[in-house]
Amino acid sequence: MTVSLRGQAWVGDAVLFAPVDLVLETGGWTCLLGPSGVGKSTILRLIAGLETGVRFQGQVSHDLPVALMAQDAGLIPWLDVPGNVTLGARLRGDAVDLDRARDLIALVGLADRADSLPANLSGGQRQRVALARTLFEDRPLVLLDEPFSALDARTRAQMQDLAARLLAGRTVLLVTHDPPEAARLGDRILLLRETGLTEWNAPAARIPGTARPYDAPEVLALQAELMRGMMA
Amino acid sequence: MKTVLALILTVLVLWQGMIWALGLPPFLLPSPQSVAQALWLNRAEIARHAGYTLTEVVLGFVIGSALGAALAVAMGFSARLTSLLRPLLTFSQTIPVFALAPILTLWLGFDMAPKIAMTVLIVFFPVCSAFLDGLGRTPQAALDLAQVMGASRGRIMRHLRIPAALPQLATGLRLAAVYAPIGAVIGEWVGGARGLGALMIHANGRMKTDLVFAALLVLSVLTVIFARSVALAVARIWRRYGV
Ligand SMILES: Nc1ncnc2c1ncn2[C@@H]1O[C@H](COP(=O)(O)OP(=O)(O)OP(=O)(O)O)[C@@H](O)[C@H]1O
Numbered sequence: 050m051t052v053s054l055r056g057q058a059w060v061g062d063a064v065l066f067a068p069v070d071l072v073l074e075t076g077g078w079t080c081l082l083g084p085s086g087v088g089k090s091t092i093l094r095l096i097a098g099l100e101t102g103v104r105f106q107g108q109v110s111h112d113l114p115v116a117l118m119a120q121d122a123g124l125i126p127w128l129d130v131p132g133n134v135t136l137g138a139r140l141r142g143d144a145v146d147l148d149r150a151r152d153l154i155a156l157v158g159l160a161d162r163a164d165s166l167p168a169n170l171s172g173g174q175r176q177r178v179a180l181a182r183t184l185f186e187d188r189p190l191v192l193l194d195e196p197f198s199a200l201d202a203r204t205r206a207q208m209q210d211l212a213a214r215l216l217a218g219r220t221v222l223l224v225t226h227d228p229p230e231a232a233r234l235g236d237r238i239l240l241l242r243e244t245g246l247t248e249w250n251a252p253a254a255r256i257p258g259t260a261r262p263y264d265a266p267e268v269l270a271l272q273a274e275l276m277r278g279m280m281a
Numbered sequence: 282m283k284t285v286l287a288l289i290l291t292v293l294v295l296w297q298g299m300i301w302a303l304g305l306p307p308f309l310l311p312s313p314q315s316v317a318q319a320l321w322l323n324r325a326e327i328a329r330h331a332g333y334t335l336t337e338v339v340l341g342f343v344i345g346s347a348l349g350a351a352l353a354v355a356m357g358f359s360a361r362l363t364s365l366l367r368p369l370l371t372f373s374q375t376i377p378v379f380a381l382a383p384i385l386t387l388w389l390g391f392d393m394a395p396k397i398a399m400t401v402l403i404v405f406f407p408v409c410s411a412f413l414d415g416l417g418r419t420p421q422a423a424l425d426l427a428q429v430m431g432a433s434r435g436r437i438m439r440h441l442r443i444p445a446a447l448p449q450l451a452t453g454l455r456l457a458a459v460y461a462p463i464g465a466v467i468g469e470w471v472g473g474a475r476g477l478g479a480l481m482i483h484a485n486g487r488m489k490t491d492l493v494f495a496a497l498l499v500l501s502v503l504t505v506i507f508a509r510s511v512a513l514a515v516a517r518i519w520r521r522y523g524v
């Protein structure tokens with residue numbers, strides 16, 4: 050049941066990333082950290098089976114159903130909160146389990162905003178809806194593409210706690226360019242640079258279902274180390 | 282409302298002033314007063330013709346919009362169909378559809394059919410092309426999400442692409458509503474004895490210019506009311522989608 054991607058990608062004739070061998074930690078969070086434009090989203094899209102603009106040579110192997118959440122919450126503007134959360138069921142023609150949707154909406158703390166349209170929600174609230182939608186999909190493999198990077202520092206930390214709690218037990222790939230985020234959430238941390246993929250020293254184990262404290266000395270030290278790695 | 286009234290008043294004054302200043306005979310430019318008189322004296326006949334025209338407009342608009350929207354959805358499903366038909370659609374816009382009026386009369390007779398067909402042709406293009414444009418503009422993020430969620434093409438169309446394209450469809454419908462009466466009247470000019478267009482041609486031939494103007498006035502009012510109604514209805518229906 051492993052999820053892996055092996056291969057190399059080109060944009061036109063230019064190498065996008067050198068050969069990589071990426072294996073996701075089953076049942077844990079793998080953070081893919083790297084600067085803008087090195088191909089993090091491309092890797093995530095390849096695993097999701099989505100169209101990319103690059104030429105990829107290699108193989109992606111996994112047989113897990115996927116849920117996706119990105120930086121832009123990607124909410125449907127004409128649907129209210131439960132409508133957005135249950136979108137997948139409607140798109141598949143499944144019965145829509147509104148009770149379950151309501152439970153999840155309460156779980157992400159939006160019970161009192163359920164009637165709102167996305168335009169009337171704040172950025173953080175929108176990401177909560179997207180998280181509830183991702184949970185509603187109930188997939189073993191969850192792909193997160195910088196889901197919190199448009200949020201302010203406090204909201205981001207809160208969302209990291211929430212996501213760590215609610216996505217516990219699933220195989221998660223978190224794409225991020227934010228070293229503190231990787232330091233808080235990664236069970237494994239992989240640094241993607243033009244030269245290829247580097248596995249970073251695994252930090253101390255997380256308490257299951259929680260993010261590491263943002264102010265713990267070892268987390269701050271790891272942040273600094275990751276930052277140095279990104280700059281190298 | 283005040284500006285509209287002021288505008289109407291200005292037009293009336295200029296109109297009457299021009300007749301006085303240039304000494305135009307009534308068969309070239311009837312006075313506002315004689316037009317009003319013609320409107321009143323022939324009210325029953327004008328109403329009958331207007332009703333006939335309105336029927337054509339409504340039927341033509343409904344059929345043309347439905348066909349245009351249906352073709353847009355079909356093209357939205359198939360890239361092949363789109364690449365095949367899109368140049369054709371653009372080309373059909375360049376031929377003056379009005380030139381087809383005599384042929385339509387030849388094919389469909391002197392009753393309502395050719396006028397409705399004319400209206401359908403006028404309505405079809407703006408609705409189809411605006412809707413198709415909208416169907417192609419669903420945000421990629423939403424389509425990616427749908428694909429990962431395991432959606433079928435049909436359900437993506439129904440739940441994402443069509444609702445996302447409703448604003449463009451509304452634009453097309455509003456535009457088409459303005460042109461629809463022109464289509465019907467052109468059809469009436471060419472053949473048959475009923476409708477405001479036929480009335481205008483007939484009155485024109487007998488130099489009853491005041492009646493021509495009266496019919497024209499009714500046609501304008503009819504067009505404005507029809508276009509407003511369509512815009513309001515569209516806004517009302519769409520509002521529940523929050524678009
Ligand atoms: N559809 C496309 N067509 C052409 N080039 C593309 C396409 N998609 C991505 N690329 C190229 O691939 C490179 C990697 O893009 P990707 O989105 O994977 O980067 P990223 O690491 O996710 O960056 P960011 O952190 O800014 O999101 C970019 O430099 C971009 O130019």
Ligand SMILES: [Mg+2]
Binds near residue numbers: 089090091194
């Ligand atoms: Mg990216």
